[in-house]
Amino acid sequence: MAAGGSSARPEVIWARPERAGRGPRPTYTRGEIAAAAVRIADTDGIGAVSMRRVAAEIGCGTMSLYNYVPRKEDLYELMVDAFSSEYDLPEQPSGDWRADMLMLAVQARALIHRHPWLPGLLSPVHGFSPNGLRYLEFCLAALEGLPAGNGTKMELIAMINGLVTAFAGNELAAAERARAFPWSPDEEQAARGAYLARQIGSGQYPRLAGILAEAAGPIDYDAAFGRMVNRVLDAFEFESGQDKP
Structure with missing residues (x-):
């Protein structure tokens, strides 16, 4: 498959060996690539995550990154898996x-x-x-x-x-x-609260008025x-x- 291109068949990145049986050890791991992408997204949003930006983050060429992650969709999948790794799961369920x-x-x-x-x-x-x-x-x-x-x-x-x-x-x-907003959340809430109070005071919403009174x-x-x-x-x-x- 050409770098950044599309495969003729569906591929699952997890079905691809992270390291070939022969040859030198890869310079970067999937975990390192995922961590770099997550850092970028946490700081600048998902729109900032690109193959070029991730490659620069880990210190490799963009084309080299495609040897590890063939598609941007695969990069997203690595990020979601990294999120799943953050669950603090007990060794065994509690029984409840x-x-x-x-x-x-x-x-x-x-x-x-x-x-x-x-x-x-x-x-x-x-x-x-x-x-x-x-x-x-x-x-x-x-x-x-x-x-x-x-x-x-x-x-x-x-x-x-x-x-x-x-x-x-x-x-x-x-x-x-x-x-x-160019004002504080408290100011925004106060303005909306005042508007709602006027509407409730009109008598048109008796059921909602009863709920808000409680x-x-x-x-x-x-x-x-x-x-x-x-x-x-x-x-x-x-x-x-x-x-x-």
Whole structure:
């Protein structure tokens, strides 16, 4: 395959040996290449990640980098796998599948905040990288205590991951918008709060007014995140209980 070109057949970078059986040891490892790409994305955003920029980061020529990473899509896959390696997985599940899934969800949210570029790269295809498989195997081990079929367990994992990605992605988007304002977030919130108060005071929204009257201060996003994850777990636990003979 020509450097930077397209293969006549689909390729999976993990199926390619990182080092040929003969010849000199490669100068760079996939881990080093992925770490360089992640540093660039963390600092300047995913749009700044290019083969040329990554090559410069590790100190090699752009064309030489294609010997390690044939396609930019492969580079993205290395980055997602590097993200998956950051999960702090216990040696064994705790025996409480709900606690384990909540623990993983909390970690995933924190990792997305650490790497804001991540939601744009997440894909079911990338989930089968080496560290992605390690994560998935742990999830399935943790879910052995859930009396449900394998397909249901895979759906649970996918639903939790989707919830985390959406929740954290919204948090990141809100923070990005706030940074674009020429005033402080508190000033922005005060202006919006005043507008909402005027609308509620019009009497056109009695149900919403009742809800807001019960609200006790700012939203605790950590607590709200935990409740959302637990409600998903509740649904799967209930469904599995209903399926029992």
